[in-house]
Amino acid sequence: MSIYESLLREIRALLIVDAHEHLAPEKVRLSLKPDVCFLFSHYTVNDLISAGCRPWGITARERWKLIDFLRNTSIPLEERFKVIEPYIKYIKYGTYYRALKIALKEVYGYDEVNWSNYKEISDKMKEENKPGIYDKILVEKCRAKYVLPQWSELDFEKKYMRPVVWVNKLAEIKDFTGLKIKCREEGFDVRSLDDYLNYLDFKLDQWKKRGVVGLKTVSMPYREPPSFDKADRVFRKGLTSFPLDSSERDLLFIFIREKLIELAGKKDLVVAVHAGVWDDFRQLDPRHNIPLFQKYPETKFDLYHMGMPWVRDTAFIAKNYHNVYLNLCWSHIVSSHMTVSGLLEYFDIVPINKIIAFGGDYLVYSFEKVVGHLRIAEENIAQVLSKLVEEKRISSLNEALEVARMLFYENPVKIYGLE
Numbered sequence: 001m002s003i004y005e006s007l008l009r010e011i012r013a014l015l016i017v018d019a020h021e022h023l024a025p026e027k028v029r030l031s032l033k034p035d036v037c038f039l040f041s042h043y044t045v046n047d048l049i050s051a052g053c054r055p056w057g058i059t060a061r062e063r064w065k066l067i068d069f070l071r072n073t074s075i076p077l078e079e080r081f082k083v084i085e086p087y088i089k090y091i092k093y094g095t096y097y098r099a100l101k102i103a104l105k106e107v108y109g110y111d112e113v114n115w116s117n118y119k120e121i122s123d124k125m126k127e128e129n130k131p132g133i134y135d136k137i138l139v140e141k142c143r144a145k146y147v148l149p150q151w152s153e154l155d156f157e158k159k160y161m162r163p164v165v166w167v168n169k170l171a172e173i174k175d176f177t178g179l180k181i182k183c184r185e186e187g188f189d190v191r192s193l194d195d196y197l198n199y200l201d202f203k204l205d206q207w208k209k210r211g212v213v214g215l216k217t218v219s220m221p222y223r224e225p226p227s228f229d230k231a232d233r234v235f236r237k238g239l240t241s242f243p244l245d246s247s248e249r250d251l252l253f254i255f256i257r258e259k260l261i262e263l264a265g266k267k268d269l270v271v272a273v274h275a276g277v278w279d280d281f282r283q284l285d286p287r288h289n290i291p292l293f294q295k296y297p298e299t300k301f302d303l304y305h306m307g308m309p310w311v312r313d314t315a316f317i318a319k320n321y322h323n324v325y326l327n328l329c330w331s332h333i334v335s336s337h338m339t340v341s342g343l344l345e346y347f348d349i350v351p352i353n354k355i356i357a358f359g360g361d362y363l364v365y366s367f368e369k370v371v372g373h374l375r376i377a378e379e380n381i382a383q384v385l386s387k388l389v390e391e392k393r394i395s396s397l398n399e400a401l402e403v404a405r406m407l408f409y410e411n412p413v414k415i416y417g418l419e
């Protein structure tokens with residue numbers, strides 16, 4: 001058996017942390033009637049549109065129209081499958097599809113989806129969609145000890161779910177009247193920005209007690225926040241029911257977001273940062289966050305997705321800033337090869353306690369693909385570590401396995417304080 005094969009076998013017995021998902025509580029999944037079109041409705045849907053599958057002339061930015069169509073079970077399955085089937089042959093060599101293909105085999109026992117089996121697979125998917133499906137997929141097949149979901153609800157009824165909350169939930173104020181009522185219900189009479197900051201302090205403590213381990217935000221071109229006085233004036237104007245214009249709303253958002261980033265550091269909550277890949281990815285450049293990394297040295301930042309395509313830039317960010325960690329969630333299925341080459345460079349550049357190997361990054365609709373994503377991640381980590389063993393930079397198989405255990409388990413446990 002080659003070093004790679006031995007290592008892969010050992011890695012496939014390790015406990016893992018699934019360090020980023022968009023999963024809703026299991027009851028949401030159980031309320032659905034999943035079929036093969038669900039499997040194509042996330043990530044692969046982008047490749048389908050890119051390949052030319054553009055019903056109603058949609059563009060990639062209108063992908064929600066195709067996503068909603070694929071998940072709309074009141075439309076006959078045949079009608080939905082007919083729209084995407086001609087394009088599967090164009091996307092089947094991509095890594096998004098590969099995760100689907102692996103999951104299809106491992107979870108449902110099929111090699112491909114085609115006209116002869118799409119109904120049968122769909123029946124099987126419905127049959128398997130029963131209580132315990134999260135444990136079966138995430139705990140039994142993926143060996144996850146902890147899963148870090150980002151979702152609007154916090155109550156997952158599963159102890160292994162440790163939520164990360166979308167920062168805009170607190171930073172983006174759309175309705176001041178609703179905000180006042182909500183805060184009052186929780187014992188806060190909000191009459192100024194200071195009052196709201198006190199409420200945020202309370203809220204983070206409360207979330208932490210309920211198992212929340214981090215806040216999630218997204219890379220954006222850096223803008224210096226306004227002074228407290230200026231933000232307070234805008235906040236008070238909002239409270240008196242004067243409609244705020246978009247620049248005022250924006251100014252307040254920038255101020256509150258940064259306050260939350262600072263507060264997260266004080267309360268030992270990680271700030272997870274989406275970087276790269278999506279849509280007009282120029283806006284999502286990981287380098288936009290450098291001023292935040294410098295300004296809040298006590299806040300831990302978990303930089304996502306290797307900042308693809310700025311993989312090298314993220315290596316230098318994590319090298320130069322003690323408070324930045326690198327999370328390979330989503331990366332393995334965006335590009336397996338880019339992840340492997342990037343990770344080899346990470347080993348040259350970044351201390352290894354700063355790297356998190358895996359996060360599935362899926363939604364309930366097709367969450368069985370977490371299995372496929374994990375299998376690719378296991379291969380990628382085994383490839384990188386076996387190469388380092390061959391180069392004699394790692395001295396033994398055992399040492400390589402210790403490193404794998406850090407990447408898949410110990411690092412995320414320490415970074416997010418899971419134990």
Ligand SMILES: [Zn+2]
Pocket residue numbers: 020021022361
């Ligand atoms: Zn995500």
